[in-house]
Structures are given as structure tokens and as C-alpha cells.
Amino acid sequence: MASITMQNLVKKYDDGFPAVNDVSIDVADGEFLILVGPSGCGKSTLLRMVVGLEDITSGDLLIDGERVNDKAPRDRNLSMVFQNYALYPHLTVYENIAFPLRLSKGQFSKDEIDRKVRAASETLDLDEHLERKPANLSGGQRQRVAMGRAIVRDADAFLFDEPLSNLDAKLRGQMRTEIAQLQRRMGITSIYVTHDQTEAMTLGDRVAVLKKGVLQQIASPRELYEQPANLFVAGFIGAPSMNFLPARIEGNVFKTPIGDIEVPERVQQKVSGKNDIVLLGLRPEHFEDSKFVDEAKVPHGTTFEAEFTHTEWLGNQQYGYIQFEQDQAVKHKLDELAKDLDADEMPSQVVVSLDASSRIRGGTAANIWLDAAACTCSIPRPVKTSPATRRPVRS
Numbered sequence: 001m002a003s004i005t006m007q008n009l010v011k012k013y014d015d016g017f018p019a020v021n022d023v024s025i026d027v028a029d030g031e032f033l034i035l036v037g038p039s040g041c042g043k044s045t046l047l048r049m050v051v052g053l054e055d056i057t058s059g060d061l062l063i064d065g066e067r068v069n070d071k072a073p074r075d076r077n078l079s080m081v082f083q084n085y086a087l088y089p090h091l092t093v094y095e096n097i098a099f100p101l102r103l104s105k106g107q108f109s110k111d112e113i114d115r116k117v118r119a120a121s122e123t124l125d126l127d128e129h130l131e132r133k134p135a136n137l138s139g140g141q142r143q144r145v146a147m148g149r150a151i152v153r154d155a156d157a158f159l160f161d162e163p164l165s166n167l168d169a170k171l172r173g174q175m176r177t178e179i180a181q182l183q184r185r186m187g188i189t190s191i192y193v194t195h196d197q198t199e200a201m202t203l204g205d206r207v208a209v210l211k212k213g214v215l216q217q218i219a220s221p222r223e224l225y226e227q228p229a230n231l232f233v234a235g236f237i238g239a240p241s242m243n244f245l246p247a248r249i250e251g252n253v254f255k256t257p258i259g260d261i262e263v264p265e266r267v268q269q270k271v272s273g274k275n276d277i278v279l280l281g282l283r284p285e286h287f288e289d290s291k292f293v294d295e296a297k298v299p300h301g302t303t304f305e306a307e308f309t310h311t312e313w314l315g316n317q318q319y320g321y322i323q324f325e326q327d328q329a330v331k332h333k334l335d336e337l338a339k340d341l342d343a344d345e346m347p348s349q350v351v352v353s354l355d356a357s358s359r360i361r362g363g364t365a366a367n368i369w370l371d372a373a374a375c376t377c378s379i380p381r382p383v384k385t386s387p388a389t390r391r392p393v394r395s
Contacts, residue, residue: 001029001030001156001157001187001188001189002029002063002064002077002156002157002189003026003027003028003029003062003063003064003065003189004026004027004050004061004062004063004157004189004191005025005026005027005060005061005062005063005065006023006024006025006026006027006046006050006059006060006061007024007059007060007061007062008022008023008024008058008059008060009022009023009024009046009049009056009058009059009060009061010022010023010056010057010058010059011042011045011046011049011054011055011056011057011213012057018213019042019045019213020042020045020046020049020213021042021212021213021214022059022214023042023046023059023210023213023214023215024059024215025208025215025218027157027189027191028189029189030187030188030189031189031190031205031206032180032183032184032190032192032203032204032205032206033190033191033192033204033205033206033207033208034192034193034194034199034200034203034204034206034207034208035047035191035192035193035194035208035210036193036194036195036200036207036208036209036210036236037195037209037210037211037216037236038195038211038236038340038341038342039195039342040212040342041210041211041212041213042210042212042213043193043195043210044161044162044193045213046193046210047080047159047161047191047193048161049061050078050159050191051073051076051078051080051159052068052071052072052073052076052078053073056069063076063077063078063156063157064156076156077153077155077156078155078156078157078158078159079100079149079150079151079153079155079157079158079159080150080158080159080160080161081143081146081147081150081158081159081160081161081163082146082161082163083161083162083163083165083166084166085134085142085143085145085146086146087134087142087145087146088134089133089134089135090133091133091134092130092131092132092133093121093126093129093130093131093132093133093134093137093145093148094117094121094130094131096134096145096148096149097117097120097121097126097145097148097149097152098113098116098117098152099149100149100152100153101113101116101117101152101153116152117130117148117152119152120148120151120152121148123148123151123182124144124145124147124148124151124178124182125144126141126144126145126148129141129145138171139166139167139168139171140167140171140174140175143163143164143167143175144175144178146163147163147179147182151186155188156188156189157188157189157190157191158183158188158189158190158191159190159191159192160179160190160191160192160193160194161193162193162194162195163175163179163192164176164179164194164196164199165194165195165196172196172199173198176198176199176202176203179192179203180202180203192204197237197238197239198239200221200237201221201224201225201237202221204221205220206218206219206220207219207220207221207224207237209224209232209233209236209237211232211340212340216229216230216232216233217229217230217233224237225237225238228242228281228376231244231279231281231333231337231378232337232340232341234281234376235337235341236341238283240284240319240351241351242281242282242283243280243281243282243283243284243349243350243351244279244280244281244334244337244346245257245258245279245280245282245324245350246277246278246279246280246326246327246329246330247261247277247278247279247280247377248276248277248327249263249276249277249278254278254280256280256324257324257325257327258304258306258322258324258350259302259304259305259306259368260302260304261280261302261304261370261372261375262302262372263372264372264373264375277327277329277330278377278378279330279333279334279377279378280375280376280377281375281376281377281378282350282370282374282375283374284319284351284352284353285353286370286371286374286375287350287352287353287354287368287369287370287371288352288353288354288355288368288369289354289355289358289360289366289367289368289369290303290366290367290368290369291358291367292354292355292357292358293369297369297371298369300371300372300373301369301370301371301372301373302369302370302372303367303368303369303370304367304368304370305365305366305367305368306322306350306352306365306366306368307322307363307364307365308320308321308322308352308360308361308362308363308364308365308366309321309322309323309349309362309363310362310363311354311360311361311362313356314356315356316356317353317354317356318353318354318355318356318358319351319352319353319354320351320352320354320358320360321349321350321351321352321362322349322350322352323348323349324348324349324350325348326348333378334346352368
């Protein structure tokens with residue numbers, strides 16, 4: 001096991017594009033770190049820099065305090081599990097797991113190799129499949145073989161590059177649990193790349209959010225969710241994602257397209273006199289059908305009437321959708337955010353979490369309760385106009 005330190009890492013390609021731009025992260029010995037972000041944000045490139053498959057343009061990479069920038073991948077003693085498993089189709093499961101040990105050219109005896117392979121197969125429940133070929137295995141079994149090959153090396157750290165993306169939803173859930181249990185049982189330092197929200201929030205001790213090669217925030221899953229550092233993190237973390245709602249301030253009330261919301265005391269000082277319009281951040285679970293709200297909680301929130309376009313009932317939970325007309329004063333900000341999140345545009349709708357027993361249906365109006373104290377707000381930058389072109393210029 002080992003600690004991994006990334007100090008101001010930069011990766012620029014021949015065209016000068018910085019795929020990774022000044023990223024600094026300390027991964028403690030035994031920690032499980034998740035790298036997450038939209039496609040093209042640099043998370044896989046950063047992982048490949050750590051393992052040695054990508055050159056480092058500038059900055060320092062340290063493993064247990066030793067600088068390894070110029071070391072070959074085989075000399076870093078790291079095990080990587082790839083997205084496509086990278087198994088040899090002509091070898092049995094046993095030989096696939098044993099392959100890195102046989103590459104060591106006499107370092108391990110035949111008995112030692114057999115002991116390590118069978119210990120790994122027992123850990124990963126592969127004992128019955130050791131003589132089978134990869135083509136005859138399920139996706140989950142292939143993934144376990146790839147993990148077994150990483151385990152037998154006694155590496156200082158595991159590196160996972162979106163290992164579950166090729167599996168169906170049910171199998172992903174099962175394998176996610178197995179990976180988490182295996183990492184905690186072995187206590188080995190791990191870095192895991194994913195774009196999946198659930199994986200990011202459930203697997204790691206900490207999560208690092210990247211955007212266009214720049215580290216946006218690194219924190220525990222709970223802190224990322226409850227205290228996002230900026231609009232990008234707020235919009236990226238969470239499923240369904242945070243609602244962004246334009247609001248104009250009148251006294252101690254937010255005037256929004258879906259109703260009036262009282263301004264929480266902690267927000268009043270922040271926005272007072274600075275702007276007449278703000279962008280509210282509201283999680284779906286901050287809402288509820290007013291019929292299901294405890295009487296003690298009602299005075300601490302705001303109740304308003306809204307019309308639902310449709311609802312989605314998922315058995316143990318339910319979501320409702322409220323359409324609204326977008327305010328042009330914040331449209332530019334939301335367009336920027338949508339682009340960062342790999343979306344065409346931010347939908348002009350609010351997603352509301354409802355009790356599974358709620359009878360609210362699409363096309364009907366209902367009273368909705370909002371925990372106003374839980375909302376966050378952002379003050380949009382003004383859009384300036386260039387006298388020469390009369391086109392918006394972002395400050």
C-alpha cells in the first residue's frame with residue numbers, strides 16, 4: 001500500500017490543449033478516491049498519468065514520497081483495471097489471473113503462483129470458473145477476473161478506469177458492492193474513474209470533481225452534495241440533479257415562476273442590495289406534497305400551488321415535473337452551465353420529489369411544500385453589451 005501525491009499535474013497534447021490543468025490531489029494510504037466529471041473532463045487522462053500510460057507535461061507525481069514521473073509503468077507497482085477488462089481470450093481464467101506473475105520471470109515459483117491465484121479466485125468467487133475461457137463468462141465474471149489479475153500482483157494501489165460501464169444496471173449494483181467490500185477488506189489505496197453518479201457517491205471516501213481538466217472540488221460525498229463549491233458541482237452531483245430557478249427579490253420574498261418563496265435569513269444578507277435577480281438551487285427532495293408534510297415542519301417552509309406536466313412513479317419513490325418560463329436575465333448563465341454539463345440546454349422545469357403514496361398526477365394542480373431554508377443561491381454575472389458589435393460579452 002502507498003500514498004499517491006499529485007502536485008500541479010499538467011498534461012498538454014501537441015496542439016497545446018491542456019487535458020489536465022494544474023491538478024493537485026493527495027491520496028492517503030488506504031484511501032478510496034473517486035474521479036468524476038462529464039466526458040472529456042480529463043479524469044481518465046489523469047488516471048493514465050498516475051499509472052504511467054500518459055507522459056506528464058509538468059508537475060510532480062509521488063508514490064510514497066518518491067517522485068515517479070520518469071518511471072516506466074511496470075516500475076510503479078500499480079495495478080490497473082480497464083473498462084474493457086483487457087483479458088486474453090485464448091487463456092483460461094486461471095492463466096489470465098496468473099499472467100502478471102509469470103511476466104516477473106522467475107520471481108515466483110510455480111507453487112507461489114498457484115497459491116496467489118487460488119487465493120484471489122476464492123476472494124472473488126471464481127473457483128468454479130478457473131478452467132473456463134473469457135468468452136464463456138458473463139460480464140460480471142470477466143470483471144472479477146480482471147480484478148483478480150490486479151490482486152495477485154500485491155500492488156501498492158489499484159486504479160480503476162470506468163470498470164462497470166459495460167455492465168447492465170443490476171450487475172453494476174452488484175459489482176459496485178463487491179468492489180467496495182474488497183477495497184475495505186484489503187485496505188489498499190484505490191483511485192476510481194467514473195461518470196456514474198451512484199458509483200461516485202457510494203464507493204469513495206472522497207470524490208474529486210473535474211471540469212475541462214481543472215479540479216473543481218474534492219470532498220466527501222456528503223459534503224459535495226450539501227455544500228457544492230460552485231454551480232457546476234451543484235448541477236453535476238445528484239440524480240435527479242439540482243433545480244436552478246430564477247428568482248427576483250422583493251423584500252424578504254423570492255418571486256419565482258412557480259411561486260413566492262420566503263428568503264432564508266442566512267441568504268438575505270448575502271443578496272441584499274447586490275442584484276435584483278438570483279439563481280436558486282433547489283434539490284428535488286427539498287419539495288413534498290403538502291399533504292404528507294409533518295405539521296411541525298410546515299411553518300419552517302413555504303407552501304405554494306403548482307401545476308404538474310407529468311409524474312413518474314418508481315414504486316418506492318415518485319417524481320413530479322413542473323414547467324416554467326425561463327427568465328432571459330439568467331439564460332446566459334444556464335446556457336454556460338448546460339455546456340459544461342454536456343447538455344444542449346438547461347430544461348425549464350423543476351423536478352419535485354413526492355411521497356410514493358401521493359396522488360398528484362400530470363395535468364393537475366396541487367399544493368407543494370418547500371423547505372426554503374435548504375435552498376442555495378447564486379448571483380448571476382451581468383451580461384454586458386459591446387458597443388461595436390451589440391452582441392453579449394460575458395464579464
